[in-house]
Amino acid sequence: MTEQTERASGARLRWYRLSAVLLSVAFAFVILEIIVRVSLAARPNDIEALRRFEHAKRTAGELKMIHFVRLSKNPRMIYEMVPHVNGTFHDAPLRTNSAGFADRERSVKKLPDTFRIAVIGDSIAFGWGVAPEDRYSDVLERFLNDTASTGTKYEVLNFGIPGYNTVMEAALLQERVLPYAPDLIVLGYCADNDTSLPNFIVKPRPLLTLTHSYLWDVLRSRSVKPARMALEGAVEYSDPSNIPPEYHFLIGWENASRAMRDIAETARQRRIPVIFLRDYYFLEPYREQTTATVEDIGAPADDLARQLGFIVVRPIEAMVQFLNKHKLHSFALSVAPRKGDAHPNPVRHALLARELYLALVNEKLLPDAERRKDQLTKDLARWEELLNAALAKSSIDEEYRMH
Numbered sequence: 001m002t003e004q005t006e007r008a009s010g011a012r013l014r015w016y017r018l019s020a021v022l023l024s025v026a027f028a029f030v031i032l033e034i035i036v037r038v039s040l041a042a043r044p045n046d047i048e049a050l051r052r053f054e055h056a057k058r059t060a061g062e063l064k065m066i067h068f069v070r071l072s073k074n075p076r077m078i079y080e081m082v083p084h085v086n087g088t089f090h091d092a093p094l095r096t097n098s099a100g101f102a103d104r105e106r107s108v109k110k111l112p113d114t115f116r117i118a119v120i121g122d123s124i125a126f127g128w129g130v131a132p133e134d135r136y137s138d139v140l141e142r143f144l145n146d147t148a149s150t151g152t153k154y155e156v157l158n159f160g161i162p163g164y165n166t167v168m169e170a171a172l173l174q175e176r177v178l179p180y181a182p183d184l185i186v187l188g189y190c191a192d193n194d195t196s197l198p199n200f201i202v203k204p205r206p207l208l209t210l211t212h213s214y215l216w217d218v219l220r221s222r223s224v225k226p227a228r229m230a231l232e233g234a235v236e237y238s239d240p241s242n243i244p245p246e247y248h249f250l251i252g253w254e255n256a257s258r259a260m261r262d263i264a265e266t267a268r269q270r271r272i273p274v275i276f277l278r279d280y281y282f283l284e285p286y287r288e289q290t291t292a293t294v295e296d297i298g299a300p301a302d303d304l305a306r307q308l309g310f311i312v313v314r315p316i317e318a319m320v321q322f323l324n325k326h327k328l329h330s331f332a333l334s335v336a337p338r339k340g341d342a343h344p345n346p347v348r349h350a351l352l353a354r355e356l357y358l359a360l361v362n363e364k365l366l367p368d369a370e371r372r373k374d375q376l377t378k379d380l381a382r383w384e385e386l387l388n389a390a391l392a393k394s395s396i397d398e399e400y401r402m403h
Contacts, residue, residue: 121188125160163198
């Protein structure tokens with residue numbers, strides 16, 4: 001065999017080996033892609049999951065959102081929570097009452113000398129990732145009753161449902177909240193959430209397509225998060241282009257502002273005051289600039305809320321003061337910032353509860369507001385103790401402590 005023939009034979013051998021490796025990689029990629037698609041088909045992350053997986057509902061143990069939500073008969077609400085759940089969700093206890101709300105059992109009929117506050121909102125009000133007793137609704141209820149000197153009993157009812165936006169909350173108010181005869185409404189507002197829908201209310205994925213690789217989505221992100229989200233409904237926001245046309249009336253600022261006007265009209269007719277509560281998880285820009293110079297995507301909602309006669313509570317200043325006092329980063333007020341979970345931890349819930357209390361007193365919205373105004377200095381000292389206790393209870397990574 002000549003030297004030239006040997007070189008050609010060696011080149012062919014290297015080419016065969018390279019081809020074999022490439023074919024093996026391609027074959028493995030196709031097999032893994034098929035596995036991912038079979039998994040997606042078995043547990044779809046779209047609106048069909050609610051219809052096709054009613055049998056998957058669970059009321060105990062470790063829970064995912066798909067386990068404890070079901071389709072609602074009201075198309076403007078889309079879904080609701082399952083009653084009598086008693087399990088664990090995102091490392092926190094989850095209990096729902098007979099009405100399907102994450103609250104203790106409440107009588108629809110309001111007893112005499114009872115002042116009822118209805119909290120309406122999304123996963124923040126719901127208490128995502130914290131124990132029920134640490135939510136701002138529960139903290140506020142305990143404080144109101146512990147500091148009451150008259151015969152009034154205070155009830156702060158929690159109607160928060162993960163993923164709800166303003167349009168859904170307006171429908172919830174009419175159908176589920178008003179029968180409880182609230183004396184005051186707290187409307188939680190999250191600028192992103194309240195103009196969108198959760199990521200499982202989307203069109204079914206085209207699993208037979210040849211133009212998209214779901215495995216590549218995972219590899220490209222270098223994270224299992226896309227795969228995990230593909231298998232579990234969550235409250236991250238949907239791309240509007242992927243939302244089915246029949247749900248377009250629920251998204252966008254125009255629809256959210258219309259829903260705010262509906263809530264205002266309902267409250268006006270029944271003479272129910274409304275507090276418009278904002279929450280903030282990234283406050284570093286506000287520490288570096290004045291509040292007026294920081295772009296706030298929720299500002300149009302604040303302006304509309306004021307025009308509608310709502311009492312706007314923006315706890316930015318209080319939160320920044322707390323962070324500066326304790327030398328903490330903004331993420332120290334979230335339940336699991338390392339995992340990208342920016343929901344409030346116990347200390348941020350306590351801050352929201354305190355700011356709500358100050359609004360209730362200063363705006364004279366409580367039956368005993370005058371007496372509470374007189375003892376506000378004493379009450380603020382008690383709030384300081386509660387905040388310190390919440391801070392001690394919150395798990396804060398060292399990297400979020402400023403030295």
